[in-house]
Amino acid sequence: MSFLNQVNLKQLEAIKSAQGPVIVVAGPGSGKTRVLTYRIAHLINIGVPAYQVLALTFTNKAANEMKERITKIVGEKSKHLWMGTFHSIFARLLRIECEKIGYGRNFSIYDTQDSVALIKSIMSSLGISTQQYNPQAVRSRISWAKNHLVAPEEYLEQATDFSEEKTGKIFIEYRKKLKQNNAMDFDDLLLKPIELLTGHKKILESYQDRFRFILIDEYQDTNRAQYVLIKLLADKYRNICVVGDDAQSIYAFRGADIRNILDFERDYPEVKIIRLEQNYRSTKTILSAADGLIKKNIDQIPKNLWTENDEGGKIILLECEDDADEGQSIVSSIYTESHRHKFQFKDFAIMYRTNAQSRSLEDALRKNSIPYTIIGGVEFYQRKEVKDILAYLRVLVNPNDDECFLRIVNFPSRGLGDVALQNLKKFAEAKSPNLLCAAGMAGDIGGVTPRARTSFNTLASLFKKYLKLKGEISISELARALVDEIGILHLLKEEGTPEAMSRWENVQELLSAITEFTDKTQEATLENFLQDVALVSSVDKWDDKFNAVTLMTLHSAKGLEFPVVFIAGLEEGLLPFYNSNIDRKDLEEERRLFYVGMTRAMKILFLSHARLRFRFGELSYQTPSQFLDEIDETLLDKVKHTRKSIPADAIGMKISSPRRKKIKSDSSYFSDEMPDYESSSANELQMGTIVEHDVFGRGKVLHVAGRGDSLKAVIDFNSVGRKNLMLKYAQLKIV
DNA sequence: ATTAGGCGATTTTTT
């Protein structure tokens, strides 16, 4: 067991305490992933069958990486290990068992957008104004209630004001509709297993016997429902190991509950507590600045973090004029550091509080031809055209899904409006199990125009045809045929605008994604594809092999590390974020969020703030974040940056003392002249060039045509074959 | 009855 030589004593203890409950309090960079990986490998090595191990991680990406490492140590024995996020693991379990609680195995999974759409339609049928009551707010209240295991009736009973009462009524209807649509929202993926296990003793026992060893990563971010679920499963054998750090708890807004750590000690009094306090990631400077900051929080478990790493350089604070200037100054620093220390682009990460901040940063990176990737933001699978095509597929899988049906009933336009749909709904309520079925009986619906009648019938027979085809051809063929038949690509091409072309590309990309899934998945069913799509997180999709600067929110940064980290927008109102009064607890969560960001940095940490920034559509004056005052001054170097149109030396850079000389001597520190990085724009594409596409992977250029914005190339991709791409939209990298 | 097009408001963080 040579791998056990590579850990310190505390880590070893955490790895080897196989029996009984264990809490590992793991500071940032303390080798927590290593502990989890080795712990599982150790379990398997001492003879525990892998199928008896259940490991819950925060992202699927982390799960896959850990699983790979485990397989390297123990080999094929790891095959039947269940490892993944709470949501994907329990979705998998529900696919097997959900019939026992009255759901069909083909149930749909609703994302937040789907839930809001359903809530909107419920509100309008209950005659509740969506102006007066924000459907998003209603959704988050309902979600809060579900995460805290409050049933709709109970919620309604406890309502203290008019608006809560309304929410309660919507909640009751919402639950009913979900069931009727054979659909579950994200919260249901945790609640329904609880319902299943508490209601069926035999099933509970079989899963308790199956999952004898349970591990949970990022335990500080689990909510009440997750806690109850795990308590049920672990109750018999009590071999449960949770790993977390209260200082990194940043998901209270979605129900993460600090009580889970405290109650753990109450529920398992025999618990063994192990602290991992040695940091292997960051420099002494970064660790000590972060540690000093987090000590301002009242709510915390005291820790004694330390590192044997180098002192490292000071933390650099870039003081900027506005958001564009902030971007420019970060880009300049990337340039300087990458030359000074031979960093690659992928060694840099830029983090921020809100997704909206990415725009000005992207502008600066693009202007200087620095390749970048964004984690999160407006996601591919959230794009309207993509969701529309997916909605067709979802109805094929689950014809009871009225919400999805409504999404596409008039897409592409079939001349069906509000009135026709009201009639259809009314008819369906009395005479049909779902809207699709009702559309097939259009002849019997009263008050509908002949045009609408025809449209309903055509749509119904389209689905009839593909429902039959579904069992006969592969899902990639099915999707392609369906997309052809509804003619969406054709329509977009005809439209011809840049927006339409980008939509056209997205539809193509979706088809390619389905093809790729078909090729590399053993059980390539539509059900499985849709489930994957519903449950991938933005971090899961991130390709860390790609040599590019990574942009992401501080929330997405959890669990990651980079040699150089920039945290942008350290301004009051933004970080800490507030729009109205925030209380101490909220402020402390913001502080933890900043702490998470700081502790992602291995070698160099940059912070930045701007004096002026566009917020909510107007230019506003920003004051530096109070958190900056909480960082030990001796660890900080302030660097003023001004508008790039003014040469830096003309106005005199103000740089606080000890580092001044060093920076001044480096004349290129604020240089606006960027070196010629290999441009990511495709102007120099020639036949035979090997390029890389975000989705299609590597390919060879066969032909180039057009000029300017309409420059196109035929590329033979290794994975998906020939594609004709508009270079303006296809982000190609020359390899 | 339905659709297209214009306009304004909206963005905290996410499975």
Added chain:
DNA sequence: ATCGCCTAAT
């Protein structure tokens, strides 16, 4: 960028 809401046109 997307959504809801308005108006004018069909």
